[in-house]
Amino acid sequence: MVFGRTENLKKLLFISDFNRISLTNYNCWSCKKELTEKESKLQFCPCEINTILPVNNKINYFELFNINMEYNVDVKLLTKNFRQLMKKLHPDLFTLKSDLEKKFSAEQSSLVNKAYDTLKSPIKRGVYMLDLIDPHFNAEAIETHESDAEKRLILMEILELNEIIDEIKQPKEVEELAERLEEIMRPFEDELEDAFSQKNYKKAISVVSKMRYFKNVDERLKDLQLKFNIQNV
Protein backbone atom coordinates (compact mmCIF):
# COMPACT_ATOMS: atom_id res chain seq x y z
CA MET A 1 0.00 0.00 0.00
CA VAL A 2 2.87 2.29 0.86
CA PHE A 3 4.13 1.74 -2.66
CA GLY A 4 0.74 2.51 -4.16
CA ARG A 5 1.83 5.71 -5.87
CA THR A 6 5.06 4.32 -7.19
CA GLU A 7 3.18 1.29 -8.48
CA ASN A 8 0.80 3.54 -10.35
CA LEU A 9 3.67 5.49 -11.77
CA LYS A 10 5.33 2.25 -12.82
CA LYS A 11 2.15 1.11 -14.48
CA LEU A 12 2.00 4.35 -16.43
CA LEU A 13 5.58 3.86 -17.51
CA PHE A 14 4.88 0.30 -18.56
CA ILE A 15 1.98 1.38 -20.68
CA SER A 16 4.08 3.96 -22.49
CA ASP A 17 6.86 1.39 -22.74
CA PHE A 18 4.50 -1.07 -24.27
CA ASN A 19 3.27 1.32 -26.92
CA ARG A 20 6.80 2.02 -27.96
CA ILE A 21 7.56 -1.68 -28.20
CA SER A 22 4.77 -2.37 -30.58
CA LEU A 23 6.03 0.46 -32.76
CA THR A 24 9.65 -0.56 -32.86
CA ASN A 25 9.42 -4.29 -32.94
CA TYR A 26 13.06 -4.91 -33.60
CA ASN A 27 14.65 -3.49 -30.46
CA CYS A 28 14.85 -5.22 -27.11
CA TRP A 29 12.49 -3.33 -24.80
CA SER A 30 14.95 -3.58 -21.93
CA CYS A 31 18.55 -3.34 -23.16
CA LYS A 32 17.51 -1.53 -26.39
CA LYS A 33 19.72 -3.84 -28.42
CA GLU A 34 18.72 -3.85 -32.07
CA LEU A 35 17.38 -7.27 -32.98
CA THR A 36 17.51 -8.96 -36.35
CA GLU A 37 14.22 -10.33 -37.64
CA LYS A 38 15.30 -13.81 -36.59
CA GLU A 39 16.30 -12.62 -33.11
CA SER A 40 13.00 -10.80 -32.66
CA LYS A 41 11.27 -14.16 -32.99
CA LEU A 42 13.20 -15.53 -30.02
CA GLN A 43 11.64 -15.64 -26.60
CA PHE A 44 14.59 -14.01 -24.87
CA CYS A 45 16.91 -11.20 -25.84
CA PRO A 46 20.28 -12.67 -26.90
CA CYS A 47 22.10 -10.25 -24.55
CA GLU A 48 23.65 -11.31 -21.22
CA ILE A 49 20.58 -10.37 -19.20
CA ASN A 50 18.38 -12.65 -21.32
CA THR A 51 15.28 -10.54 -20.84
CA ILE A 52 11.99 -12.03 -21.93
CA LEU A 53 10.72 -10.56 -25.21
CA PRO A 54 7.17 -9.87 -26.35
CA VAL A 55 5.63 -12.21 -28.92
CA ASN A 56 6.52 -11.35 -32.49
CA ASN A 57 3.19 -11.86 -34.23
CA LYS A 58 4.91 -12.85 -37.45
CA ILE A 59 6.32 -16.02 -35.95
CA ASN A 60 4.84 -19.28 -37.19
CA TYR A 61 4.44 -22.36 -35.02
CA PHE A 62 7.17 -24.28 -36.80
CA GLU A 63 9.69 -21.49 -36.18
CA LEU A 64 8.57 -21.35 -32.56
CA PHE A 65 9.56 -24.97 -31.97
CA ASN A 66 12.55 -24.73 -34.28
CA ILE A 67 11.38 -27.57 -36.51
CA ASN A 68 11.11 -27.86 -40.29
CA MET A 69 7.87 -26.75 -41.86
CA GLU A 70 6.80 -30.18 -43.02
CA TYR A 71 3.58 -32.05 -42.45
CA ASN A 72 5.51 -35.03 -41.18
CA VAL A 73 6.31 -33.69 -37.72
CA ASP A 74 8.43 -35.63 -35.24
CA VAL A 75 6.01 -35.49 -32.34
CA LYS A 76 8.63 -36.62 -29.81
CA LEU A 77 10.94 -33.78 -30.80
CA LEU A 78 8.02 -31.38 -30.81
CA THR A 79 7.06 -32.42 -27.27
CA LYS A 80 10.67 -32.16 -26.12
CA ASN A 81 10.99 -28.64 -27.51
CA PHE A 82 7.61 -27.70 -26.07
CA ARG A 83 8.70 -28.73 -22.58
CA GLN A 84 12.01 -26.93 -22.92
CA LEU A 85 10.27 -23.71 -23.93
CA MET A 86 7.77 -24.04 -21.10
CA LYS A 87 10.56 -24.56 -18.59
CA LYS A 88 11.76 -21.08 -19.47
CA LEU A 89 8.46 -19.30 -20.12
CA HIS A 90 5.97 -20.53 -17.54
CA PRO A 91 4.30 -17.62 -15.69
CA ASP A 92 5.19 -19.25 -12.35
CA LEU A 93 8.81 -18.33 -13.05
CA PHE A 94 7.94 -14.66 -13.39
CA THR A 95 6.03 -14.03 -10.16
CA LEU A 96 8.80 -11.85 -8.80
CA LYS A 97 9.45 -10.02 -12.06
CA SER A 98 7.95 -6.77 -13.34
CA ASP A 99 4.37 -6.56 -14.60
CA LEU A 100 5.59 -6.20 -18.16
CA GLU A 101 7.67 -9.35 -17.92
CA LYS A 102 4.72 -11.17 -16.35
CA LYS A 103 2.59 -10.09 -19.28
CA PHE A 104 5.19 -11.27 -21.81
CA SER A 105 5.57 -14.59 -20.06
CA ALA A 106 1.80 -15.10 -20.07
CA GLU A 107 1.55 -14.22 -23.76
CA GLN A 108 4.56 -16.29 -24.76
CA SER A 109 3.43 -19.39 -22.86
CA SER A 110 -0.13 -19.11 -24.12
CA LEU A 111 1.21 -18.97 -27.69
CA VAL A 112 3.46 -21.98 -27.03
CA ASN A 113 0.48 -23.94 -25.65
CA LYS A 114 -1.69 -23.08 -28.62
CA ALA A 115 1.09 -23.86 -31.08
CA TYR A 116 1.81 -27.22 -29.45
CA ASP A 117 -1.86 -28.17 -29.43
CA THR A 118 -2.09 -27.30 -33.14
CA LEU A 119 1.04 -29.02 -34.37
CA LYS A 120 0.46 -32.15 -32.29
CA SER A 121 -2.93 -32.82 -33.87
CA PRO A 122 -2.76 -34.22 -37.42
CA ILE A 123 -6.05 -32.49 -38.30
CA LYS A 124 -5.23 -29.08 -36.84
CA ARG A 125 -1.72 -29.24 -38.27
CA GLY A 126 -3.12 -29.80 -41.75
CA VAL A 127 -5.55 -26.91 -41.40
CA TYR A 128 -2.79 -24.68 -40.03
CA MET A 129 -0.34 -25.50 -42.83
CA LEU A 130 -2.98 -24.76 -45.46
CA ASP A 131 -3.55 -21.44 -43.72
CA LEU A 132 0.16 -20.61 -43.73
CA ILE A 133 0.52 -21.38 -47.43
CA ASP A 134 -2.61 -19.49 -48.46
CA PRO A 135 -5.35 -18.23 -46.13
CA HIS A 136 -7.95 -18.93 -48.83
CA PHE A 137 -7.22 -22.63 -48.90
CA ASN A 138 -9.29 -23.52 -45.84
CA ALA A 139 -12.33 -21.76 -47.20
CA GLU A 140 -11.89 -23.95 -50.27
CA ALA A 141 -11.51 -27.01 -48.06
CA ILE A 142 -14.92 -26.30 -46.53
CA GLU A 143 -16.47 -25.85 -49.96
CA THR A 144 -14.90 -29.00 -51.39
CA HIS A 145 -17.43 -31.71 -52.06
CA GLU A 146 -16.45 -35.33 -51.97
CA SER A 147 -18.30 -37.83 -54.07
CA ASP A 148 -21.56 -38.85 -52.40
CA ALA A 149 -20.36 -42.40 -51.84
CA GLU A 150 -17.16 -41.23 -50.21
CA LYS A 151 -18.96 -38.71 -48.01
CA ARG A 152 -21.46 -41.35 -46.97
CA LEU A 153 -18.68 -43.69 -45.91
CA ILE A 154 -17.00 -40.97 -43.86
CA LEU A 155 -20.26 -39.97 -42.18
CA MET A 156 -21.14 -43.58 -41.34
CA GLU A 157 -17.73 -44.01 -39.79
CA ILE A 158 -18.14 -40.83 -37.70
CA LEU A 159 -21.61 -41.83 -36.57
CA GLU A 160 -20.31 -45.22 -35.46
CA LEU A 161 -17.33 -43.69 -33.63
CA ASN A 162 -19.66 -41.29 -31.81
CA GLU A 163 -21.91 -44.16 -30.81
CA ILE A 164 -18.90 -46.02 -29.44
CA ILE A 165 -17.82 -42.94 -27.49
CA ASP A 166 -21.28 -42.70 -25.89
CA GLU A 167 -20.89 -46.21 -24.52
CA ILE A 168 -17.34 -45.91 -23.20
CA LYS A 169 -16.91 -46.70 -19.53
CA GLN A 170 -13.37 -47.99 -19.15
CA PRO A 171 -9.91 -46.66 -19.94
CA LYS A 172 -9.20 -49.76 -22.06
CA GLU A 173 -12.05 -48.80 -24.38
CA VAL A 174 -10.60 -45.32 -24.77
CA GLU A 175 -7.31 -46.81 -25.89
CA GLU A 176 -9.07 -49.06 -28.38
CA LEU A 177 -10.91 -46.07 -29.77
CA ALA A 178 -7.68 -44.08 -30.04
CA GLU A 179 -6.11 -46.94 -31.99
CA ARG A 180 -9.10 -47.18 -34.28
CA LEU A 181 -9.14 -43.46 -34.98
CA GLU A 182 -5.42 -43.58 -35.65
CA GLU A 183 -5.97 -46.36 -38.19
CA ILE A 184 -8.63 -44.28 -39.94
CA MET A 185 -6.49 -41.14 -39.95
CA ARG A 186 -3.20 -42.72 -41.02
CA PRO A 187 -4.03 -43.04 -44.75
CA PHE A 188 -5.20 -39.39 -44.73
CA GLU A 189 -1.99 -38.33 -43.00
CA ASP A 190 0.17 -40.21 -45.53
CA GLU A 191 -1.75 -38.66 -48.41
CA LEU A 192 -1.44 -35.21 -46.90
CA GLU A 193 2.28 -35.62 -46.31
CA ASP A 194 2.76 -36.52 -49.98
CA ALA A 195 0.52 -33.67 -51.13
CA PHE A 196 2.43 -31.07 -49.09
CA SER A 197 5.87 -32.36 -50.04
CA GLN A 198 4.90 -32.33 -53.73
CA LYS A 199 3.29 -28.90 -53.31
CA ASN A 200 0.09 -30.43 -54.68
CA TYR A 201 -2.21 -28.04 -52.80
CA LYS A 202 -5.35 -29.06 -54.62
CA LYS A 203 -4.85 -32.52 -53.24
CA ALA A 204 -3.97 -31.15 -49.78
CA ILE A 205 -7.20 -29.15 -49.70
CA SER A 206 -9.25 -32.21 -50.58
CA VAL A 207 -7.59 -34.38 -47.89
CA VAL A 208 -7.92 -31.70 -45.20
CA SER A 209 -11.58 -31.32 -46.09
CA LYS A 210 -12.11 -35.03 -45.35
CA MET A 211 -10.06 -34.92 -42.16
CA ARG A 212 -12.07 -32.01 -40.79
CA TYR A 213 -15.11 -34.26 -40.50
CA PHE A 214 -13.25 -36.15 -37.77
CA LYS A 215 -12.52 -33.00 -35.75
CA ASN A 216 -15.31 -33.53 -33.23
CA VAL A 217 -14.59 -37.21 -32.72
CA ASP A 218 -10.96 -36.30 -32.15
CA GLU A 219 -11.95 -33.67 -29.56
CA ARG A 220 -14.26 -36.12 -27.79
CA LEU A 221 -11.44 -38.66 -27.66
CA LYS A 222 -9.10 -36.05 -26.14
CA ASP A 223 -11.72 -35.25 -23.46
CA LEU A 224 -11.98 -38.95 -22.63
CA GLN A 225 -8.21 -39.29 -22.43
CA LEU A 226 -8.18 -36.38 -20.02
CA LYS A 227 -11.04 -37.85 -17.99
CA PHE A 228 -9.32 -41.25 -17.68
CA ASN A 229 -5.88 -39.70 -17.25
CA ILE A 230 -4.41 -41.28 -20.36
CA GLN A 231 -1.29 -39.70 -21.81
CA ASN A 232 -1.67 -39.18 -25.53
CA VAL A 233 1.94 -38.52 -26.45
Added chain:
Amino acid sequence: MSVQLTRNILKNTRLLKSLDSVKIATSSYHEKVIDHYENPRNVGSLNKKDENVGTGLVGAPACGDVMKLQIKVDENGNIIDAKFKTFGCGSAIASSSLATEWIKGKTTEEALKIKNTDIARELCLPPVKLHCSMLAEDAIKAAINDYKTKKKVAQ
Protein backbone atom coordinates in the same frame (compact mmCIF):
# COMPACT_ATOMS: atom_id res chain seq x y z
CA MET B 1 4.90 -19.92 -0.68
CA SER B 2 4.47 -17.21 -3.25
CA VAL B 3 4.49 -19.76 -6.09
CA GLN B 4 1.78 -21.74 -4.34
CA LEU B 5 -0.21 -18.55 -3.82
CA THR B 6 -0.02 -17.53 -7.47
CA ARG B 7 -1.02 -21.04 -8.48
CA ASN B 8 -4.10 -20.76 -6.31
CA ILE B 9 -4.93 -17.35 -7.68
CA LEU B 10 -4.43 -18.60 -11.23
CA LYS B 11 -6.64 -21.59 -10.50
CA ASN B 12 -9.35 -19.35 -9.10
CA THR B 13 -9.27 -16.93 -12.00
CA ARG B 14 -9.44 -19.88 -14.38
CA LEU B 15 -12.45 -21.16 -12.45
CA LEU B 16 -14.09 -17.76 -12.61
CA LYS B 17 -13.42 -17.54 -16.32
CA SER B 18 -14.95 -20.96 -16.94
CA LEU B 19 -18.01 -19.99 -14.88
CA ASP B 20 -18.32 -16.87 -16.99
CA SER B 21 -18.22 -18.82 -20.23
CA VAL B 22 -20.93 -21.18 -18.95
CA LYS B 23 -23.15 -18.21 -18.24
CA ILE B 24 -22.53 -16.76 -21.70
CA ALA B 25 -23.09 -20.10 -23.39
CA THR B 26 -26.49 -20.67 -21.81
CA SER B 27 -27.71 -17.14 -22.27
CA SER B 28 -26.83 -17.13 -25.98
CA TYR B 29 -29.00 -20.17 -26.69
CA HIS B 30 -32.71 -19.53 -27.02
CA GLU B 31 -34.87 -21.39 -24.51
CA LYS B 32 -36.47 -23.41 -27.32
CA VAL B 33 -33.04 -24.72 -28.29
CA ILE B 34 -32.31 -25.62 -24.69
CA ASP B 35 -35.66 -27.39 -24.38
CA HIS B 36 -34.99 -29.56 -27.44
CA TYR B 37 -31.42 -30.11 -26.30
CA GLU B 38 -32.44 -31.25 -22.83
CA ASN B 39 -35.52 -33.21 -23.89
CA PRO B 40 -34.81 -34.24 -27.46
CA ARG B 41 -37.85 -35.71 -29.24
CA ASN B 42 -37.61 -38.91 -31.25
CA VAL B 43 -34.03 -39.85 -30.51
CA GLY B 44 -33.10 -43.30 -31.76
CA SER B 45 -32.92 -45.50 -34.79
CA LEU B 46 -35.27 -47.31 -37.14
CA ASN B 47 -34.34 -50.49 -38.96
CA LYS B 48 -32.60 -49.14 -42.03
CA LYS B 49 -33.04 -52.45 -43.89
CA ASP B 50 -36.85 -52.05 -43.70
CA GLU B 51 -38.05 -51.06 -47.18
CA ASN B 52 -40.47 -48.52 -45.69
CA VAL B 53 -37.64 -46.74 -43.87
CA GLY B 54 -35.59 -43.99 -45.45
CA THR B 55 -32.28 -42.95 -43.90
CA GLY B 56 -30.61 -39.59 -44.38
CA LEU B 57 -27.05 -39.11 -43.23
CA VAL B 58 -25.55 -35.65 -43.51
CA GLY B 59 -22.62 -33.77 -42.07
CA ALA B 60 -20.68 -30.56 -42.34
CA PRO B 61 -16.91 -30.55 -42.57
CA ALA B 62 -16.71 -27.03 -41.15
CA CYS B 63 -17.97 -28.05 -37.71
CA GLY B 64 -17.67 -31.85 -37.83
CA ASP B 65 -21.34 -32.31 -36.90
CA VAL B 66 -23.07 -35.44 -38.12
CA MET B 67 -26.83 -35.97 -38.32
CA LYS B 68 -28.81 -39.14 -39.04
CA LEU B 69 -32.51 -38.78 -39.70
CA GLN B 70 -34.81 -41.69 -40.46
CA ILE B 71 -38.42 -41.82 -41.57
CA LYS B 72 -40.96 -44.62 -41.75
CA VAL B 73 -43.53 -44.17 -44.48
CA ASP B 74 -46.88 -45.98 -44.91
CA GLU B 75 -48.43 -47.08 -48.22
CA ASN B 76 -50.14 -43.68 -48.65
CA GLY B 77 -46.91 -41.76 -48.47
CA ASN B 78 -47.49 -40.54 -44.91
CA ILE B 79 -44.54 -40.29 -42.56
CA ILE B 80 -45.70 -42.35 -39.58
CA ASP B 81 -42.48 -42.31 -37.60
CA ALA B 82 -39.26 -40.33 -37.50
CA LYS B 83 -36.09 -40.77 -35.48
CA PHE B 84 -32.83 -38.93 -35.34
CA LYS B 85 -29.35 -39.19 -33.93
CA THR B 86 -27.17 -36.11 -33.99
CA PHE B 87 -23.65 -35.61 -32.74
CA GLY B 88 -22.90 -31.94 -32.69
CA CYS B 89 -23.72 -28.67 -31.00
CA GLY B 90 -26.95 -27.80 -29.22
CA SER B 91 -28.40 -26.02 -32.25
CA ALA B 92 -27.80 -29.04 -34.49
CA ILE B 93 -29.49 -31.33 -31.96
CA ALA B 94 -32.43 -28.93 -31.55
CA SER B 95 -32.80 -28.50 -35.33
CA SER B 96 -32.99 -32.23 -35.97
CA SER B 97 -35.26 -32.82 -32.98
CA LEU B 98 -37.66 -30.18 -34.26
CA ALA B 99 -37.43 -31.56 -37.80
CA THR B 100 -38.58 -35.02 -36.69
CA GLU B 101 -41.44 -33.44 -34.74
CA TRP B 102 -42.59 -31.49 -37.78
CA ILE B 103 -42.39 -34.24 -40.41
CA LYS B 104 -44.29 -36.83 -38.38
CA GLY B 105 -47.83 -37.07 -39.81
CA LYS B 106 -46.93 -35.19 -42.97
CA THR B 107 -46.69 -36.73 -46.43
CA THR B 108 -43.23 -36.94 -47.96
CA GLU B 109 -44.21 -34.16 -50.39
CA GLU B 110 -45.27 -31.86 -47.54
CA ALA B 111 -42.11 -32.67 -45.59
CA LEU B 112 -39.99 -31.65 -48.57
CA LYS B 113 -41.43 -28.16 -48.29
CA ILE B 114 -39.87 -27.56 -44.86
CA LYS B 115 -37.13 -24.98 -45.27
CA ASN B 116 -34.14 -24.39 -43.08
CA THR B 117 -35.35 -20.83 -42.52
CA ASP B 118 -38.56 -22.20 -40.91
CA ILE B 119 -36.50 -24.25 -38.48
CA ALA B 120 -34.13 -21.36 -37.76
CA ARG B 121 -37.02 -18.99 -37.14
CA GLU B 122 -38.81 -21.39 -34.80
CA LEU B 123 -35.64 -21.93 -32.75
CA CYS B 124 -34.49 -18.31 -33.01
CA LEU B 125 -31.08 -19.44 -34.24
CA PRO B 126 -28.44 -16.71 -34.57
CA PRO B 127 -26.82 -16.23 -38.02
CA VAL B 128 -23.70 -18.23 -37.07
CA LYS B 129 -25.90 -21.26 -36.36
CA LEU B 130 -27.93 -21.17 -39.55
CA HIS B 131 -25.89 -24.00 -41.02
CA CYS B 132 -27.31 -26.30 -38.32
CA SER B 133 -30.85 -25.78 -39.60
CA MET B 134 -29.53 -26.22 -43.14
CA LEU B 135 -28.15 -29.58 -42.07
CA ALA B 136 -31.59 -30.56 -40.74
CA GLU B 137 -33.26 -29.61 -44.03
CA ASP B 138 -30.65 -31.63 -45.94
CA ALA B 139 -31.26 -34.58 -43.60
CA ILE B 140 -35.03 -34.56 -44.31
CA LYS B 141 -34.36 -34.44 -48.06
CA ALA B 142 -31.74 -37.17 -47.86
CA ALA B 143 -34.07 -39.46 -45.88
CA ILE B 144 -36.96 -38.98 -48.31
CA ASN B 145 -34.62 -39.45 -51.25
CA ASP B 146 -33.32 -42.70 -49.76
CA TYR B 147 -36.88 -43.94 -49.22
CA LYS B 148 -37.88 -43.12 -52.80
CA THR B 149 -34.79 -44.82 -54.27
CA LYS B 150 -35.53 -47.91 -52.21
CA LYS B 151 -39.11 -48.00 -53.50
CA LYS B 152 -38.00 -47.58 -57.11
CA VAL B 153 -35.57 -50.47 -56.79
CA ALA B 154 -38.28 -52.61 -55.21
CA GLN B 155 -40.68 -52.02 -58.09
